Amino acid sequence: MSWVKALPSSDDVFDEDVDEISLHNKEWRCNMEKRAKDGYRDGMDAGKEASLQIGFNLGYREGAVQMKTIGQLKGIVSALQCWCRSQPSRISELSLITELLRRVDQHEQDLVEAMRKAQERPPPSVSEVAGDLEDLGVDRSGDREGSGCCGKDGDSDGCRKDGEMECCAQDKDQSRSSVRMCSSSFFQTSESLEQLLQSCVELVAEMGLPEELTFHIQQLRYA
Amino acid sequence: MALLSPSDDLFDSILMADDRFHVEGYREGFEEGTRQGMIEGRNHGRLHGAKLSAEVSFYHGFALTWKYLLQNSEDVKARKRLKAVESLDGLIQKFPYEDPQYENLQEDMERVRAKFRQVCSLLNVAVDFREYVSGSAGMAF
Numbered sequence: 001m002s003w004v005k006a007l008p009s010s011d012d013v014f015d016e017d018v019d020e021i022s023l024h025n026k027e028w029r030c031n032m033e034k035r036a037k038d039g040y041r042d043g044m045d046a047g048k049e050a051s052l053q054i055g056f057n058l059g060y061r062e063g064a065v066q067m068k069t070i071g072q073l074k075g076i077v078s079a080l081q082c083w084c085r086s087q088p089s090r091i092s093e094l095s096l097i098t099e100l101l102r103r104v105d106q107h108e109q110d111l112v113e114a115m116r117k118a119q120e121r122p123p124p125s126v127s128e129v130a131g132d133l134e135d136l137g138v139d140r141s142g143d144r145e146g147s148g149c150c151g152k153d154g155d156s157d158g159c160r161k162d163g164e165m166e167c168c169a170q171d172k173d174q175s176r177s178s179v180r181m182c183s184s185s186f187f188q189t190s191e192s193l194e195q196l197l198q199s200c201v202e203l204v205a206e207m208g209l210p211e212e213l214t215f216h217i218q219q220l221r222y223a
Numbered sequence: 224m225a226l227l228s229p230s231d232d233l234f235d236s237i238l239m240a241d242d243r244f245h246v247e248g249y250r251e252g253f254e255e256g257t258r259q260g261m262i263e264g265r266n267h268g269r270l271h272g273a274k275l276s277a278e279v280s281f282y283h284g285f286a287l288t289w290k291y292l293l294q295n296s297e298d299v300k301a302r303k304r305l306k307a308v309e310s311l312d313g314l315i316q317k318f319p320y321e322d323p324q325y326e327n328l329q330e331d332m333e334r335v336r337a338k339f340r341q342v343c344s345l346l347n348v349a350v351d352f353r354e355y356v357s358g359s360a361g362m363a364f
Contacts, residue, residue: 031241032240032241032244035244035248036244036248037248038248039244039246039247039248039249039251039252040248040249040251040252040255041252042245042248043248043250043252043253043254044252044253044255044256046256047252047254047256047257047259048256048257048259048263049256049260050253050257051257051258051260052263053264054261054264055260055261055263055264055268056265056267056268056271056323057264057268058265059264059265059266059268059271059272060269060272060323061268061323062265062269062272063268063269063272063273063274064272064275064320065272066269066273066276067272067273067277068276068280068321069280070277071277071278071281071283071284072281072287073284074277074280074281075281075283075284075286076285076288077284078281078285079284079285079289079292080288083289083292086347108277112274112277115266115270115273116270118266119266119267119270209291210292210295213288213291
């Protein structure tokens with residue numbers, strides 16, 4: 001808070017004892033620092049309140065998109081496993097399916113684990129997220145010239161709505177940033193989704209199951 | 224209008240300074256709070272979205288696969304099963320589970336789960352996917 005130090009110094013209206021002036025100055029500075037700290041804390045609370053839900057919604061979409069394919073693949077292999085159990089002639093194929101299911105399950109767990117780690121990690125520095133905040137248009141909404149709506153507690157609601165609207169209007173930017181998130185080394189797993197899909201396609205073909213199923217699994221690559 | 228006395232003037236400027244420092248602090252705090260809230264919310268939301276999507280997508284893959292396996296079967300039992308499986312597929316296709324602001328998210332989720340349990344019992348499959356069936360996730364702070 002460098003601006004705290006830029007206080008008016010001793011060229012005051014009072015032309016008395018210098019010690020007293022400096023004492024006054026000290027007290028004044030102390031009071032103003034306290035005011036600034038109080039303001040900072042209030043602003044911090046308001047800023048968090050305004051952005052938590054927006055962040056949640058953005059993250060929710062990212063997470064949902066990311067698990068779609070692996071979730072479906074797990075459902076497909078599980079169904080195959082159930083089906084084989086009910087078909088006496090298919091029992092020999094069961095171990096192949098169970099092994100594939102284990103790999104798919106592992107992949108899914110790796111993805112979730114990476115997300116959990118990201119949650120536990122302390123927030124990155126300002127410069128790293130500055131771009132994201134700009135994308136979302138939620139930074140300091142309406143807070144201009146000190147007389148903006150955020151200066152008064154009663155109006156902080158208005159700020160939040162502003163932020164949300166801007167956020168919704170920039171959906172495209174959001175998906176852009178989510179692509180960037182997913183492509184980073186952040187969510188790397190031991191085996192690629194591509195490999196798992198390929199293994200599943202091969203298994204379905206080997207078992208002589210309907211071609212529609214093979215086609216559907218192949219489509220998952222582009223989902 | 225009455226003229227302000229010098230002492231009033233001074234008092235005003237003290238109050239104004241008081242206010243100015245609060246506002247300046249507020250502005251900095253708001254910026255930092257927004258940044259932190261965005262990160263915390265996003266990380267939290269990502270896990271929620273992932274869990275729900277993994278569950279629904281699982282049911283979807285499960286239903287589709289059974290649909291393909293059953294659709295060429297002739298017997299009566301299979302036709303009944305196929306109908307249930309198709310109905311589960313239909314429920315999921317209409318369910319915008321990727322949208323955290325969808326107002327019936329919880330209700331639709333329960334409907335999908337119930338349908339899945341029904342499908343499992345019709346297929347004589349033990350519902351040992353307990354990791355999914357039990358959990359229900361909150362959508363807001």
